[in-house]
Amino acid sequence: MGKSHLPSFQETGQAAIVHAKTMVIATMSVQMAAWQPLAIDDRPRAGRSRPCRVLLIYPQFIPNSFWNYKDTCRLVGAEYPAAPLGLITVAALLPQSWEFRLVNRNTEELTAADFDWADLVMSGGMITQQPDTLALISRCHERGKPIVVGGPDATSSPHLYRSADFQVLGEAEHVIADFVAAWEAGENSGIFTAEKFTIDVTKSPPPRFDLLKFEQYLHVGVQYSRGCPFTCEFCDIIELYGRVPRTKTTPQILAELDQLLRLGYRGHVDFVDDNLIGNTRKRSKLFCRSFGPGNTHMTFLSSSRPRHRSTLPMITNSSQ
Numbered sequence: 001m002g003k004s005h006l007p008s009f010q011e012t013g014q015a016a017i018v019h020a021k022t023m024v025i026a027t028m029s030v031q032m033a034a035w036q037p038l039a040i041d042d043r044p045r046a047g048r049s050r051p052c053r054v055l056l057i058y059p060q061f062i063p064n065s066f067w068n069y070k071d072t073c074r075l076v077g078a079e080y081p082a083a084p085l086g087l088i089t090v091a092a093l094l095p096q097s098w099e100f101r102l103v104n105r106n107t108e109e110l111t112a113a114d115f116d117w118a119d120l121v122m123s124g125g126m127i128t129q130q131p132d133t134l135a136l137i138s139r140c141h142e143r144g145k146p147i148v149v150g151g152p153d154a155t156s157s158p159h160l161y162r163s164a165d166f167q168v169l170g171e172a173e174h175v176i177a178d179f180v181a182a183w184e185a186g187e188n189s190g191i192f193t194a195e196k197f198t199i200d201v202t203k204s205p206p207p208r209f210d211l212l213k214f215e216q217y218l219h220v221g222v223q224y225s226r227g228c229p230f231t232c233e234f235c236d237i238i239e240l241y242g243r244v245p246r247t248k249t250t251p252q253i254l255a256e257l258d259q260l261l262r263l264g265y266r267g268h269v270d271f272v273d274d275n276l277i278g279n280t281r282k283r284s285k286l287f288c289r290s291f292g293p294g295n296t297h298m299t300f301l302s303s304s305r306p307r308h309r310s311t312l313p314m315i316t317n318s319s320q
């Protein structure tokens with residue numbers, strides 16, 4: 001069947017989900033509910049009025065980290081395992097009249113031309129990207145470009161990133177509007193901190209998957225929920241995203257998968273949820289049941305620790 005005839009996830013409400021060793025195959029028709037994404041006021045303001053050119057830079061991970069699995073990537077012609085979902089989510093939250101260029105330092109070169117093009121640099125990531133993020137701050141300053149940092153490591157250790165011009169800490173969904181207002185008013189620095197765990201993810205817009213070069217990755221991430229009910233002592237999740245999982249709606253996540261299909265993506269999709277099936281019984285069951293056989297153009301991966309035993313059979317009784 002040609003690409004144009006592929007059934008969408010929203011039409012079929014079906015997909016196959018691989019959970020490490022197992023696969024969920026259960027079907028139900030999905031009731032489409034209208035959902036309203038968060039919208040930033042896109043009208044030009046006084047101060048910096050022309051649409052901003054934003055260079056999104058995903059910092060390099062420390063070399064030799066197990067999780068870089070470079071050799072596995074090379075086997076299939078990819079450059080790095082996972083796409084930068086945080087940054088493309090931020091791009092979707094910013095005014096869409098702004099222009100975006102994404103450079104992933106793990107997959108491609110960051111050039112002088114990229115810096116010359118940009119009005120503003122935005123960067124950030126996890127702890128193993130900290131040295132490169134700090135180096136990027138210096139590089140931006142050498143080139144006279146303002147830089148905004150955000151993401152999990154800046155949120156955990158903001159004091160380390162004091163040299164950045166702006167910090168946007170925590171989940172960006174609401175607080176990014178305050179940054180945009182400050183930027184457009186001509187401000188040159190500021191710290192914007194999101195109220196913890198209050199983001200309604202049902203209002204999050206689909207990430208800007210169109211900014212990705214899919215061939216660079218082993219898998220592309222999507223996120224259905226944030227937060228985890230457990231409290232493993234080594235894990236930052238409950239500090240960053242809370243103990244009460246917040247989930248997107250099923251139509252919302254199917255729309256994200258459809259967008260990937262429409263952009264031509266075929267392959268592995270990683271549900272990057274902190275604990276995909278660790279959330280409330282009702283929600284995780286509803287979500288699992290909305291996936292089933294019938295759309296084999298993507299395979300789905302996730303790592304989870306179930307909270308309710310009853311969730312397990314839906315996964316373990318499946319096959320393909």
Ligand code: B12
Binds near residue numbers: 082083150156273
């Ligand atoms: C998928 C994932 C991975 C993937 C790779 C992902 C990738 N893109 O490269 C894999 C499995 C490889 C991985 C590995 C590791 N990971 Co990891 N990972 C995740 C996970 C589960 C999801 C990431 C994601 O896509 N989130 C979805 C996006 C939308 O959320 P977000 O990134 O937080 O973005 C939001 C905000 O933070 C903010 N934001 C993000 N970036 C920016 C940038 C700017 C400028 C602004 C303004 C805002 C902003 O806006 C977004 C919307 O609200 C997170 C947990 C989590 N819930 O995020 C852990 C997490 C990021 N990982 C973590 C860790 C510790 C690791 C490892 C070091 C584990 C280890 N011990 O080896 C390794 C290191 C990898 C390496 N190569 O060296 C920690 C980071 C903690 C910290 N304080 O830095 C987290 C938070 C999990 C935890 N247990 O605490 N990881």
Ligand code: SF4
Binds near residue numbers: 230231232
């Ligand atoms: S189950 Fe996973 S996400 Fe939840 S607290 Fe433990 S390690 Fe963190």
